Amino acid sequence: MRSWIKPADIALTVILLLAAVALTVFTAGKKPGAKAVVSVEGRTVQVLDLETPGRYSVHGPLGDTSIEVGDGGVRIVSSPCPHKLCVRMGVARMRGQVLLCVPNRVAVRIEGGTGKGVDGVAG
Amino acid sequence: MKRISRIALYTALGATVAGVERFVPTPLPWIRLGLANGIALIVLYSIGWREAMLVNILRAFVVGLLLGTWASPALALSLGGAVVAVAVMAGTMKLGKSLVTPIGVSAVGAFVHMLTQFALAALLIVHHPGVFAFAGPSLITAVASGVLVGSLAEVAIRRLPPALRNGVETAGAT
Numbered sequence: 001m002r003s004w005i006k007p008a009d010i011a012l013t014v015i016l017l018l019a020a021v022a023l024t025v026f027t028a029g030k031k032p033g034a035k036a037v038v039s040v041e042g043r044t045v046q047v048l049d050l051e052t053p054g055r056y057s058v059h060g061p062l063g064d065t066s067i068e069v070g071d072g073g074v075r076i077v078s079s080p081c082p083h084k085l086c087v088r089m090g091v092a093r094m095r096g097q098v099l100l101c102v103p104n105r106v107a108v109r110i111e112g113g114t115g116k117g118v119d120g121v122a123g
Numbered sequence: 124m125k126r127i128s129r130i131a132l133y134t135a136l137g138a139t140v141a142g143v144e145r146f147v148p149t150p151l152p153w154i155r156l157g158l159a160n161g162i163a164l165i166v167l168y169s170i171g172w173r174e175a176m177l178v179n180i181l182r183a184f185v186v187g188l189l190l191g192t193w194a195s196p197a198l199a200l201s202l203g204g205a206v207v208a209v210a211v212m213a214g215t216m217k218l219g220k221s222l223v224t225p226i227g228v229s230a231v232g233a234f235v236h237m238l239t240q241f242a243l244a245a246l247l248i249v250h251h252p253g254v255f256a257f258a259g260p261s262l263i264t265a266v267a268s269g270v271l272v273g274s275l276a277e278v279a280i281r282r283l284p285p286a287l288r289n290g291v292e293t294a295g296a297t
Binding site (some may be wrong): 005013025057 | 169170190195197215219222223226227230231234244248252256257258260263265266269270274277
């Protein structure tokens with residue numbers, strides 16, 4: 001009878017796991033971010049300074065997604081999506097972190113750089 | 124069993140599995156056990172890659188219809204993952220021949236499925252590679268679940284009744 005598992009399977013699994021772990025380590029929260037770039041349907045609509053607390057609202061296909069900056073991070077407070085997964089994502093602070101509301105096409109991306117420059121960019 | 128009945132049966136199975144696994148709480152939107160790919164894997168091993176591809180694509184559409192995601196990019200992610208997963212699993216099966224079992228094939232399929240979803244998300248939704256920050260842990264989960272699903276599929280493949288296997292068409296050829 002065929003055996004349950006073979007060396008090639010184990011090799012494949014290990015290679016894949018190593019790749020995944022490598023990616024995890026490589027992308028692990030590096031430096032704290034300085035600004036949050038909010039985009040709707042791919043277009044940047046706002047650039048928020050993470051040092052300046054405040055509440056903002058962006059408009060997507062489903063409605064308004066509410067974003068809050070505070071404590072050096074940003075989080076999605078409310079969104080018109082059915083599952084509120086974006087809200088459950090919590091706070092993003094590190095560069096490269098992204099908060100996403102897929103149904104409302106909203107993305108909030110943490111970036112570094114000189115954050116104190118612009119408070120908001122429209123269009 | 125007639126071909127169309129088999130495809131319908133497996134599609135229904137896949138859709139059921141996909142629907143159920145959506146209730147599993149996950150920290151991120153797209154982490155799914157990928158059990159539905161296990162169904163495609165069973166079809167792949169017992170019938171053929173064309174049927175497996177068809178079942179997976181149909182399954183993605185059916186689940187999308189049931190959950191109302193046809194108008195959202197989630198369908199694109201689901202379809203992309205489904206198509207690429209089967210294609211890579213079929214390729215792995217053919218290339219590996221007797222060196223691989225469904226477990227390895229499933230692990231590869233799950234990994235590629237997850238990776239494809241992230242790639243599509245970066246391309247279609249976020250338009251930025253930053254989303255890959257979540258990819259690492261998701262891929263680890265994907266490989267683990269792939270191995271699990273592969274084991275389950277292996278059991279199913281061995282115990283499959285002949286009527287569900289490839290080959291003999293009953294009366295009423297298509």
